[in-house]
Amino acid sequence: MPATALFYGLSAFPLTPADDQGRVDTNTLARLLDRLCEARVDSIGLLGSTGVYAYLTREERRRAVAAAVDCVSGRAPLIVGVGALRTDQAQALARDAEAAGADGLLMAPVSYTPLTQDEAYEHFRAVASVSDLPLCIYNNPGTTHFTFGAELLGRLSEIESIRAVKMPLPVNGDFAGEIAPLRARTRFAVGYSGDWGMAASMLAGADAFYSVLGGMLPQPALALVRAAQAGDAEEARRIDATLAPLWDAFKVYGSLRVMYALLGILGLGTAAPPRPILPLGSDVQRGVASAVEPLLDR
């Protein structure tokens, strides 16, 4: 797997099902991963925000990675989230992921005390220094509340193993106006997340889309990305429109809660989100079931 291919196309982000003590259910995880491999997603983003990495211990994250490598090895490249509040923890997680056979790393600048640009730089540099795996910067201000300045991304681009950035949707919707300067300033493959921006970002020429829905229902996400990659804007927008009710639910309830609802609706598992995050109420779940119904092959 050349690093240059790792951060392109559709990266699918599955849940990490676990019990109420935070112990990962590796059987259900393998079931989710099998679906992604069979659909031929371009990569799997294990232990992303949707994979509730922040809520799992190092040991459980190690168990999840080992189970995922067993399941997907040779079928899809595996990108593993190694974000942690402490630099030494993130380094340990990066070592664990590499030792277990991951293909790449994804890391958000998780913080409690807000970090400076220099602190984030040193954090990434320290983690990149302990692993040879290609790393994608996980720029997710919705959860980390950290904002990467353009200069910081430029400095991080000088670190050999840092190869990609996963961006939040631009507030003004101007993907092209963001991608061009990012490419001018960095060597990074530029991807986005925030599923309702999947069509627009890929049509604007993004290299990758890091998709929550793709981790549960890979077919429509993959069809959308393939259409956009082929330059078929009409088809990409048509598929996007069929997903609009789900995007609406993502925006109102948070994509993570919707995914846990879908896990049950699709009969794939019974895991609940880690508390304090609560399952959606039954009325909302019925709405999610209606939104997803037209997407299912019967």
Added chain:
Amino acid sequence: MPATALFYGLSAFPLTPADDQGRVDTNTLARLLDRLCEARVDSIGLLGSTGVYAYLTREERRRAVAAAVDCVSGRAPLIVGVGALRTDQAQALARDAEAAGADGLLMAPVSYTPLTQDEAYEHFRAVASVSDLPLCIYNNPGTTHFTFGAELLGRLSEIESIRAVKMPLPVNGDFAGEIAPLRARTRFAVGYSGDWGMAASMLAGADAFYSVLGGMLPQPALALVRAAQAGDAEEARRIDATLAPLWDAFKVYGSLRVMYALLGILGLGTAAPPRPILPLGSDVQRGVASAVEPLLDR
């Protein structure tokens, strides 16, 4: 210690000195706590944000509480921060704190996935259900990014053991206009944090101030609070003015980084903040030393 007295006056928040592996230096911690007891602060807020609770393991937090109880027992009431991302973790920390001999709990709604109001309510309810200790809600949007609605605070006030709230400084500076409705809606003792608002909040009639500087230099913080409690606005403002250069440093560099600098400047310890948080540069440290110089008895 009646619960009603616990959340009043000056609560001093010390650092939790630790090595670069996150192992707490209980000797240096005891040295800091001794200073607070000798100054006769009204309470000690162990393992607050300044006590880097978010960066320490359960075991190290347990060690810190045990060392603190040994040091301060009978000399100052001990409030212990039990915030954690997972509800079960926060419950375990509350049980640990109570078993070790803490007098009260302080808890922030720490989150990665942003929490709903209901989720925060259930999180507090669950933690309050495992301990009889009085609990103070730690409303700290600067680190948690969670905003308590007025209705949520009202609901939390119905939980018997939740007795107080630690508020961020009001954006519009109108303490009185915030305290009155809070008192109308809740049974809580109302306190504030953000040290540059210490004089204004206490003069406006707040019940408590949760102070970062008070955890390192208790005398000026205590003198300010005592003046305000006595209604001596002129003296409170005079002391506040002597602290202005420190407040400026807090605003620019973050109070946590300034406190680690002060630890060294005062010759009290050599601990650095947990990485990724970096120590201040030597030029900034010299500025902090100048700001604190007039406050020291020589």
